[in-house]
Structures are given as structure tokens and as C-alpha cells.
Amino acid sequence: MISRHALTSCPTCARPIDAATGMLTDARPEPGDFSMCVTCGEILRYQEDLTVRKCEPLELNDPGLGNAERTVLTQISRRVRERWQRQLREDPPQ
Numbered sequence: 053m054i055s056r057h058a059l060t061s062c063p064t065c066a067r068p069i070d071a072a073t074g075m076l077t078d079a080r081p082e083p084g085d086f087s088m089c090v091t092c093g094e095i096l097r098y099q100e101d102l103t104v105r106k107c108e109p110l111e112l113n114d115p116g117l118g119n120a121e122r123t124v125l126t127q128i129s130r131r132v133r134e135r136w137q138r139q140l141r142e143d144p145p146q
């Protein structure tokens with residue numbers, strides 16, 4: 053299920069973000085929740101106002117993030133990031 057929220061943007065690629073969907077559940081995003089940009093693969097974290105910021109690597113050790121979620125998030129993020137970086141090399145922004 054897609055959950056809409058106020059407009060924010062990815063701090064890495066500037067993609068507008070106004071919705072989220074759960075990886076393992078249909079939960080709506082709440083402050084402190086983890087997310088991932090589908091354009092560049094950046095791992096993000098929701099702030100109090102539900103804007104997103106870049107997640108620091110040590111935050112992935114947060115006990116609120118289960119082992120299955122951590123594994124899925126980091127694997128998908130790596131693959132999306134590789135695809136995005138390849139796209140930038142092959143077709144750089146003008």
C-alpha cells in the first residue's frame with residue numbers, strides 16, 4: 053500500500069518524495085523510520101516533520117531495524133545505487 057505524505061526530497065539526488073510503501077509491511081512512515089530512494093538507492097530516515105535525511109551508516113545498527121529489514125534494505129540499496137551510478141556514467145546530466 054502506498055502512503056502519501058508531505059513533499060520532501062532525496063538529499064543525494066533531489067528526487068521529490070511524497071509517498072512511501074512498506075518493504076515488509078503496509079506501515080505508514082513515522083519519525084525515525086528508515087526508507088530508501090528508488091532513484092539513487094540512498095538510505096534515508098524520516099525526521100519529526102516526515103521530511104527525509106541521509107541515514108548515517110551507524111544508524112543501521114538501530115535496534116528498531118530488524119535483521120531481515122536491515123539485510124533487504126542494504127542489498128536493494130546497493131543494487132539501486134550501482135544502477136544509478138552506471139546510468140550517470142552512461143548518460144550524465146547536461
Ligand SMILES: [Zn+2]
Pocket residue numbers: 062063064065066067089090091092093094
Ligand atoms: Zn535519491
